[in-house]
Amino acid sequence: MSQPHFSFDGSQIPFRPGQSVGAALTAAGVRSWRSTRRAGRPRGLFCGIGVCFDCLLVVDGRPNERACLRLAEPGMEVSTQEGTGHGDLEV
């Protein structure tokens, strides 16, 4: 039985079905996946239950997904969210 994976900034992250993206990243030793809009500071999980919005990242091209809530799926493409996550549309 092979373990499912998703990609995170190009590397493969294993997960167990039922785990959130944030839980799988934490289990893999990744602690941050966002840089803040102003100071560019790293952020990861804080409240763990969808309240604080610190854990935002990009899932399959969609920014502002909460890593603590979004369940991991095989083949998902997850990436670090820089600023607003809208690339050069950033205001």
Add this chain to the structure above:
Amino acid sequence: MTSKSERMFDVLVVGAGPAGLAAATSATRAGARTAIVDAGVAPGGQYWRHPAPSEDGVSAAEVAHLHHGLATYHRLVAGLRAVAQFSEHHVWTVTRDTDGFVVHVIDRTGGGERAVELRSRRLILAPGAYDRQIPFPGWDLPGVMTAGGVQALLKGHGVVAGPRVLVAGTGPFLLPVAAGLSESGANVLGVHEAASPLAWLSELGAVIRNVNKLGEGASYARMLARHRIPVHTRSVVVSAHGTDAVERVTTMRLDRKGRVVSGSERTIAVDVLAVGWGFTPQLELPLALGCATRVDVDGSLVCEVDDEQRSSVEGVFVAGEACGVGGAALATVEGEIAGTVAAGASSVAPRLRRSRAALRRFAQAMHRSHPVPAGWVDRLSDNTTVCRCEEVSFGALRSMQQDLDAHDGRSAKMLTRAGMGYCQARTCGYAVGCILGQEASRTSGFAERPVSSPLTLGALAASSPTERA
């Protein structure tokens, strides 16, 4: 699409934590057509948080040892057989209708977002609470997490937040967090509890009436002793240090008045700091409906309810942490009363009233014994982040007060953007209120939110409620 009549319920419960589960099972037992709606993937709320159901994934059995009172949980879930259950359904607002309420829901099953409306004659709101936080230098470093969040990772996903964890803040909840982590293989470096070990001595009356609760606490204490986890009372984490994640924390002792003792600094290497200062009730939905509120012993804004869990708004009941933080046992009793009365039963068992009274006394004693120690504002430096979303520093709030003579919540939002970010001041609301020198929870504009969660424009457009609260 089901028709309107099929979606009309007698009682609709928001929240499937201890309070909501008890409310729904009692309402259905009393013969009401009942629905229960929860944003989470499995019933249980925070206390009985369960992993998302899956094949070969993290199983409920695997996390069972972290739970208390699972027999009650299973009994309540079994009681939902005739109840319409909506999980992964987020209620973003509630409006009134001629014959009751319209509950506006975003259905997030399967990853998408679809707008749904449910109708009900009566509502029971049991939305629970989230960890209360106070800022300190370094609290925005990755690896600093809420105590509840660390617990949620463990119970809901089977993941230990990191190898070396220090648990800090105040309240009996810190003990199960430390015990669970340790049982699951983490190296728990210690529990730093700000309160004095003697605080409970003046609350013996409440304690004696709640020997069961004491038993739960004692079992955690034994577990901590077995794992040789030191519990430091009158100790606080004053700062966290690291470059891109927390690497060390500094703790200090508190004197009898709750002030830090100079020279008592200790620096400890950690991977994770789990910190919590009690809980803040989620009041968006009751506030949107205009339910009357009051400030509880712990300084939190809570919903005012009568003896039968009725709010000030006709047809709206509130149960659980939203009408006063008091733990799962109290939430369950309040839910049972609310469900019974909302379903139209004429009387509530005296046993329930007695147990609610005793548990409320216990909760009040707990709040008095575990206050947020004063003086934390003095430990902030100008560049300490207060609002994490908008990256507003303590210095920015101070200069607003000094230079512009503005001291209220609304000005703080307009002038500094504190509380204006994605979380809508859920995280910084209490702290900003204290910094501005107002009774935290009364700070105007910090507890009320137009919607209970940010939505995509598409989902909003698709739902277009006829009447907004």
